[in-house]
Amino acid sequence: MKVISDLNQPTLVDRSLAAVWHPCTQMKHHESLPLIAIAKGKGAWLYDEQGNALLDCISSWWTNLFGHSNERINQAITAQLDQIEHVMLAGFTHAPVVQLSEKLSALTNGNLGHVFYASDGASAVEIALKMSHHFWQLHNKPKKKKFVCLENGYHGETLGALAVTDVAIFREAYGSLLQDVHTVMSPDARNAENGESAEDVARRAAGELEKLFIREHEQIAAMIVEPLVQCAGQMAMYSPVYLRLVRELCTRYEIHLIADEIAVGCGRSGKFFACEHAEIWPDFLTLSKGISGGYLPLSLCMTTDKIYRTFYSDQTKQGFLHSHSYTGNPLACAAALACLDIFETENILEKNITRSQDLKHAFAWAGTDSRIEHLRQQGMILAFDVKQSALRNASAFPREMFSKSLDEGILIRPIGNTIYVMPPYILTMQETEKMGQAVQRALNQVLHD
Numbered sequence: 168m169k170v171i172s173d174l175n176q177p178t179l180v181d182r183s184l185a186a187v188w189h190p191c192t193q194m195k196h197h198e199s200l201p202l203i204a205i206a207k208g209k210g211a212w213l214y215d216e217q218g219n220a221l222l223d224c225i226s227s228w229w230t231n232l233f234g235h236s237n238e239r240i241n242q243a244i245t246a247q248l249d250q251i252e253h254v255m256l257a258g259f260t261h262a263p264v265v266q267l268s269e270k271l272s273a274l275t276n277g278n279l280g281h282v283f284y285a286s287d288g289a290s291a292v293e294i295a296l297k298m299s300h301h302f303w304q305l306h307n308k309p310k311k312k313k314f315v316c317l318e319n320g321y322h323g324e325t326l327g328a329l330a331v332t333d334v335a336i337f338r339e340a341y342g343s344l345l346q347d348v349h350t351v352m353s354p355d356a357r358n359a360e361n362g363e364s365a366e367d368v369a370r371r372a373a374g375e376l377e378k379l380f381i382r383e384h385e386q387i388a389a390m391i392v393e394p395l396v397q398c399a400g401q402m403a404m405y406s407p408v409y410l411r412l413v414r415e416l417c418t419r420y421e422i423h424l425i426a427d428e429i430a431v432g433c434g435r436s437g438k439f440f441a442c443e444h445a446e447i448w449p450d451f452l453t454l455s456k457g458i459s460g461g462y463l464p465l466s467l468c469m470t471t472d473k474i475y476r477t478f479y480s481d482q483t484k485q486g487f488l489h490s491h492s493y494t495g496n497p498l499a500c501a502a503a504l505a506c507l508d509i510f511e512t513e514n515i516l517e518k519n520i521t522r523s524q525d526l527k528h529a530f531a532w533a534g535t536d537s538r539i540e541h542l543r544q545q546g547m548i549l550a551f552d553v554k555q556s557a558l559r560n561a562s563a564f565p566r567e568m569f570s571k572s573l574d575e576g577i578l579i580r581p582i583g584n585t586i587y588v589m590p591p592y593i594l595t596m597q598e599t600e601k602m603g604q605a606v607q608r609a610l611n612q613v614l615h616d
C-alpha cells in the first residue's frame with residue numbers, strides 16, 4: 168500500500184511546476200524540457216535528487232566564483248550568523264559593511280570611495296541612474312536627464328534598468344512603460360567591416376557616440392556600458408580602447424559614465440574590475456553576482472567623492488533618499504569579505520591566467536570547426552557562435568543544446584546561437600578539458616539529430 172501511495176506522490180519537479188513561476192522561462196516549454204531539482208552542490212558540481220552530477224559551467228547564472236558549499240564562505244556566514252543576521256542600515260552600521268566598503272574602495276585606489284548597497288543587480292543599476300539624475304538637478308542642470316546605452320546591452324529588468332537594456336525579447340512587452348533613451352552603436356568586435364580590427368570598430372563606435380554627445384550633451388545625464396563584454400547580449404566582446412575613448416568623451420561633455428560590472432566584475436574579465444583593462448575609472452560602478460561568491464543577494468553602486476559631496480547637506484531632501492530593506496545585509500557582506508579574502512590569499516587573479524589558458528586549449532576544436540564562427544575569450548568567459556547555416560531550428564537551438572549538454576553531464580545555457588562557458592574559478596585542468604569535450608559532443612548531437 169505504502170509503495171503505491173509513494174508512487175502516486177507528485178515529485179518535487181511536479182510540485183515546482185505547479186507552484187513556482189520560474190524566471191526567464193516560458194513555463195510551457197517544461198512540458199518537453201527537463202526541470203532539474205538540485206539537492207546539493209559541492210565545488211563546481213551540482214547534484215540532482217537522484218545523485219547525478221552536473222558540472223556548473225556557467226557559475227549558476229554567473230554568480231558562483233569559488234564553488235558551491237565553499238568551506239571558507241560557509242564559515243564566514245556561520246560566524247556572522249552568531250553575531251547579527253540583519254539590521255537596517257539607516258541609522259545603524261556594522262563591521263562587515265564597513266570592512267567591505269573599505270576593501271572595495273581600496274581596490275579602486277580610493278577613486279570610488281563611497282559604496283551604496285542594494286540586493287539585486289538591477290537595483291544597483293537603478294541607484295546609479297537615479298544618483299546621476301539627482302546629481303544634475305542638484306547642480307541646477309535639470310535638463311540633463313537622458314541616458315545613453317549601447318545596442319545589445321543588458322542591465323536588468325526593473326523598469327529603469329530595462330529602459331537602458333537593448334535586448335528585444337526582454338523589452339518588447341513593456342516598451343510603453345519605459346523612458347526614452349539614446350541607444351548607440353555597440354563596439355562589438357563582430358561588427359568589423361572590410362578588414363577592420365576590434366580597435367577600429369571601437370574607434371568607429373566612439374565616433375558615432377561623439378556625434379550624439381555634440382548634439383545632445385545638454386540633455387544627457389549618463390552613459391551606461393558593460394565594460395568589455397556585453398554578456399546577456401550574446402557575449403559580445405570589444406576592445407578596451409572603447410572604454411578609454413568613452414571616458415574621455417564623457418569627461419569632455421560633462422556626462423557621467425556608469426560601468427555596469429555586475430557580470431564582468433570580480434575577476435571575470437581577467438582583472439578584478441574590467442575597467443582596469445582600459446586604465447579608467449567611471450563615475451559609478453555597479454557590482455553584484457560574484458561579489459558574494461554566488462551565496463546571497465548583494466549588489467552595490469560605488470561612486471566618487473565629488474558625487475557623494477554633492478548630496479552632503481543640511482537639507483534632508485538633498486540626500487540620496489533611496490533604500491531597500493536588506494541594504495548591506497551583514498550575512499551577504501560577510502560572504503563578500505570571505506570572497507575578497509580568497510582572492511587575496513589564494514592569488515586568484517594570477518591563477519586565473521593559467522585557468523583561462525586551459526579554457527582556450529579546451530575549446531581549441533571550436534576554432535577549426537567550420538560550423539562555428541567568432542570564437543572569442545575575455546579572461547574567464549569563452550564564447551562562440553554557431554553559424555546560422557548550420558542550425559536546423561534556430562529558435563529551438565538553445566533548448567536542444569541545453570538538454571543535450573545535461574545528457575553529457577554539464578550545465579550550459581546558450582543565448583540564441585551563442586554557446587558560452589563562464590565557469591567558477593576552481594576548475595582543474597581535467598575538468599576544463601571535460602567541459603570542452605562535453606560541449607563538442609553535445610553540439611555534434613544537436614547539429615546531426
Ligand SMILES: Cc1ncc(COP(=O)(O)O)c(C=O)c1O
Binds near residue numbers: 290292322
Ligand atoms: C550586466 C548586468 N547588469 C545587471 C544585471 C541584473 O542583475 P540581476 O539579475 O541581479 O537583477 C545583469 C544580470 O544578468 C547583468 O548581466
